[in-house]
Amino acid sequence: MLTLNQIHKTFYANTPDEKRAISDLTQTLNEGDFVTVIGSNGAGKSTLLNLLAGTILPDAGNIHLNDQNLTLLSEEKRAKWIGRVFQNPMAGTAPNMTIEENMMISLGRTQKRSLFRGMTKKKREEFKEHLATLEIGLENRLNTKVGLLSGGERQALSLLMATFTEPQILLLDEHTAALDPSKQELILSLTRELVEKHSLTTIMVTHQMEQAIDFGNRLWMMDEGKIIFEAEDEEKDKLTVPDLLEAFQEIRGTKLANDRALLAK
Numbered sequence: 001m002l003t004l005n006q007i008h009k010t011f012y013a014n015t016p017d018e019k020r021a022i023s024d025l026t027q028t029l030n031e032g033d034f035v036t037v038i039g040s041n042g043a044g045k046s047t048l049l050n051l052l053a054g055t056i057l058p059d060a061g062n063i064h065l066n067d068q069n070l071t072l073l074s075e076e077k078r079a080k081w082i083g084r085v086f087q088n089p090m091a092g093t094a095p096n097m098t099i100e101e102n103m104m105i106s107l108g109r110t111q112k113r114s115l116f117r118g119m120t121k122k123k124r125e126e127f128k129e130h131l132a133t134l135e136i137g138l139e140n141r142l143n144t145k146v147g148l149l150s151g152g153e154r155q156a157l158s159l160l161m162a163t164f165t166e167p168q169i170l171l172l173d174e175h176t177a178a179l180d181p182s183k184q185e186l187i188l189s190l191t192r193e194l195v196e197k198h199s200l201t202t203i204m205v206t207h208q209m210e211q212a213i214d215f216g217n218r219l220w221m222m223d224e225g226k227i228i229f230e231a232e233d234e235e236k237d238k239l240t241v242p243d244l245l246e247a248f249q250e251i252r253g254t255k256l257a258n259d260r261a262l263l264a265k
């Protein structure tokens, strides 16, 4: 169980540029929950993921994963429980290192140093097996530098690297937004497979409302650092894009020309 309790985050506090990015956020996620997060630009979606990953620390409140208090733990310390994939396929992998070396880095991040051994034949076989599940031939390219892969291949590898080390939480930050539609499909179906295979508790930020409706069992709509609308299970299953637009309009009190003006980039 992942709990966020009364989380606050303000940037440039007490200056003319003060920006409240997350305001009094309390939520509980059960193991295996898959939450999709939508919201206007600057709503606080990435800040929420940054707080969970430990990239930034909250001003107040606490975050727990089961009995573990994550609130003040560094990003490195949390890495064994939390995998993350970013929007930019260039982020999250090292371009000048090979696929194999990148996978070793992921493993090193999540294993106790005393247990960590260098490359072995067994490990290489395991890497190959994991890569083969992507079904894009990367298992035959262990020694290829990651910088030579296409955006889609690289994002598939990022997704694998974020999950094969068996974390409990997966954070997806618009991870298909930079890809063309056919590659988006590939990454989304891999996402579904890997989340199910590893029973991951997942938070996926997206600007595409259809995606937010199609994926997961819970949906959060954020605005100005708060979750202003949420739906889960049967209620979420029934949601349509017009429902989401209407909900935003009702809560925000602003008339919206179309969904792209609100939730898409």
Ligand SMILES: Nc1ncnc2c1ncn2[C@@H]1O[C@H](COP(=O)(O)OP(=O)(O)OP(=O)(O)O)[C@@H](O)[C@H]1O
Binding pocket: 011, 012, 019, 020, 021, 039, 040, 041, 042, 043, 044, 045, 046, 047, 048
């Ligand atoms: N590191 C930072 N330093 C200063 N301000 C920040 C920082 N990160 C986020 N902010 C500000 O906090 C607010 C929330 O930003 P955040 O990136 O979380 O929004 P978002 O919902 O992810 O938006 P988008 O959809 O545009 O990516 C914004 O006003 C943003 O400018």
